[in-house]
Amino acid sequence: MMNLAPSILAADFCELGKQIDIVEKAGVSCLHVDIMDGVFVPSISFGMPVLKCLKKRSKLFMDVHMMVDRPERYVEELIKLGADGVTIHVEACGCVSDTLAIIQDHGVRAGIALNPETPVREIIPYIDMVDLILVMTVHPGFGGQSYLTGSIDRIKMVRDMINGQKRDIRLEIDGGIYLNNLKMNLEAGADVIVAGSAVFEGDIEKNIKRFMELLI
Ligand code: DX5
Ligand code: ZN
Numbered sequence: 001m002m003n004l005a006p007s008i009l010a011a012d013f014c015e016l017g018k019q020i021d022i023v024e025k026a027g028v029s030c031l032h033v034d035i036m037d038g039v040f041v042p043s044i045s046f047g048m049p050v051l052k053c054l055k056k057r058s059k060l061f062m063d064v065h066m067m068v069d070r071p072e073r074y075v076e077e078l079i080k081l082g083a084d085g086v087t088i089h090v091e092a093c094g095c096v097s098d099t100l101a102i103i104q105d106h107g108v109r110a111g112i113a114l115n116p117e118t119p120v121r122e123i124i125p126y127i128d129m130v131d132l133i134l135v136m137t138v139h140p141g142f143g144g145q146s147y148l149t150g151s152i153d154r155i156k157m158v159r160d161m162i163n164g165q166k167r168d169i170r171l172e173i174d175g176g177i178y179l180n181n182l183k184m185n186l187e188a189g190a191d192v193i194v195a196g197s198a199v200f201e202g203d204i205e206k207n208i209k210r211f212m213e214l215l216i
Helices: 014-026 047-057 077-080 096-105 120-129 150-164 178-186 204-215
Strands: 005-006 030-036 061-067 083-091 109-114 133-134 170-174 193-195
Touching: 005 204, 014 047, 014 204, 047 061, 047 077, 047 109, 047 133, 061 077, 077 083, 077 170, 083 096, 083 133, 096 109, 096 120, 096 178, 109 120, 133 150, 150 170, 150 193, 178 193, 178 204, 193 204
Parallel strands: 005 030, 005 193, 030 061, 061 083, 083 109, 109 133, 133 170, 170 193
Antiparallel strands: none
């Protein structure tokens, strides 16, 4: 199964509730929530109060992407506020396996993310503890960047890794994904597609419809 996960980083925050309603009505099941701390990445996005409001507003699966240094400090609070999946960066965490264990112990989906320059092999020690692997296809920190073409080989490598496992592990990609490069990423093995600008710029409903047609 393929999923579209619209990233609200590209939403109009003055219209956030209405835009989330449109996304949900359009048949999307998952929302990508980018939390940035200004340390792990240069920019700051939003945090707990926004997640809390989103959760009240919709039934969408909250896919929280923590671009945060030492995320272990916050995972429990995020889960309490409604995160259904929490993804931490392998580069950001002093104790990756302890943090993944906390996430799994709370019964939510545990994800591990890889920056573009991080060797794919760095996730091998954690593969038994994750439900999702996020391959960054831009340098994290900002929406609207161009897709890094070297990502395709990395996606294929992760796909091979996942196929060698018995567990059901999803392969998420994030950054610079548009309708015109979607197909090659799906062919490489991605099955959860994050899209910010491509969903929220222009007509949200139409954008989602076009994505969904290619994801079937
Ligand atoms: C980037 C974030 C992404 C971002 C994607 O650091 O993790 O989720 O919102 O935005 P687009 O799709 O515009 O590249
Ligand atoms: Zn993200």
